[in-house]
Amino acid sequence: MRASVCYGWDVSSVHDLTDEELARRIAAGGAAARDSEAETELCHRFGPRVRLYGLRHLRDEDAARDLAQQALLVVLEAIRAGRLESPDRLAAFLFGACRNLALTMRRGARRAIVEYEGEPTVAPAEPGVDRRRLATCFDGLPRREQKILTMSFHEERPIGEIADALKLTAVNARVIRHRAIARLRTCVEGGA
Amino acid sequence: MSCREPLPVEVLVDYFAGDLSNTESERIDLHLLSCAECSAGAGALAPLLAALYQHVPYVLSAAGLHALECRKLRIASSVVPADARTLVPFPDDADLLVIKLKAPLTQVAQLDCELRTLDGHPILALTDVPFDAQEGSVQIACQRHFLELYGPSEFKVTLFRIDEDAPRVPIAEYTLRHV
Numbered sequence: 001m002r003a004s005v006c007y008g009w010d011v012s013s014v015h016d017l018t019d020e021e022l023a024r025r026i027a028a029g030g031a032a033a034r035d036s037e038a039e040t041e042l043c044h045r046f047g048p049r050v051r052l053y054g055l056r057h058l059r060d061e062d063a064a065r066d067l068a069q070q071a072l073l074v075v076l077e078a079i080r081a082g083r084l085e086s087p088d089r090l091a092a093f094l095f096g097a098c099r100n101l102a103l104t105m106r107r108g109a110r111r112a113i114v115e116y117e118g119e120p121t122v123a124p125a126e127p128g129v130d131r132r133r134l135a136t137c138f139d140g141l142p143r144r145e146q147k148i149l150t151m152s153f154h155e156e157r158p159i160g161e162i163a164d165a166l167k168l169t170a171v172n173a174r175v176i177r178h179r180a181i182a183r184l185r186t187c188v189e190g191g192a
Numbered sequence: 193m194s195c196r197e198p199l200p201v202e203v204l205v206d207y208f209a210g211d212l213s214n215t216e217s218e219r220i221d222l223h224l225l226s227c228a229e230c231s232a233g234a235g236a237l238a239p240l241l242a243a244l245y246q247h248v249p250y251v252l253s254a255a256g257l258h259a260l261e262c263r264k265l266r267i268a269s270s271v272v273p274a275d276a277r278t279l280v281p282f283p284d285d286a287d288l289l290v291i292k293l294k295a296p297l298t299q300v301a302q303l304d305c306e307l308r309t310l311d312g313h314p315i316l317a318l319t320d321v322p323f324d325a326q327e328g329s330v331q332i333a334c335q336r337h338f339l340e341l342y343g344p345s346e347f348k349v350t351l352f353r354i355d356e357d358a359p360r361v362p363i364a365e366y367t368l369r370h371v
Contacts, residue, residue, distance in 0.1 A: 049228075
């Protein structure tokens, strides 16, 4: 059962703390006297960043949210238990947790999200991209741009290989890809 | 607080496309976890790129089909000989139906593909589609939501051979009924 959520607390008093100060404040509370305000701020601050890591490495919105939930729990437990030896290295510690969890999840061992009573949870992501809108916008791109995006993202081929296949230089292929993404973004967001 | 080393959009695209070395990619992982400004910029781009990763093209290359298989999608397939008229059922337990159209393609350099209703209304016109010349096949990817968009229907698919400075030539036609 969800008892508290990142976006449900007044975090104004901890908002200006640095990451290191935040970690120290959570550590001072420990596991016995949890500092919910500080924990919520940590979750609020790092949740979207970890979800971003998940999108890059797991390529799926739901999996990215699972990763964020689990990674933040790992980090909070470590800080409360005094296992984060250098609070100034909070991001590095989080990175290690993300990397290990993503590896496990990529191997197919995706665990169900466990939401313990009293634990902060990651706020839901903003609504994702409308897939049908994306398809319409994608169809409107020049064929060469479609090919480069398909080969880059759908087929996961390296840019050098794509450039060879399309008889372009890698620099040129990158420029075309960048232009295509800019066009697609404008269209998907309701521009053209 | 503003970032001393803001990540350019081009680098973020390379990062999300997997075009950076492991060392550079990990440097950016760490930077995005520690930098509010850059993570906000990347956060505006990432959902689009993640959606592109999941965007299935109408016609699949061998690499594209392999990528979908690796993602553990449930893929049903149906092989259709050149100029056939046939039923291509979309099984209930499949995420995707791949229709493999057979055609003589050994001498073909470029191929277009058109889908039309039986009375000739265009559904899709696809230019320069991927194909396997040696195997003589073109792989059409039908997604479940196509059934919602177009309904169970009969349609024609025509493959056109494209040669430089010459009119395109139809090389095979198929009449398919989706259910």
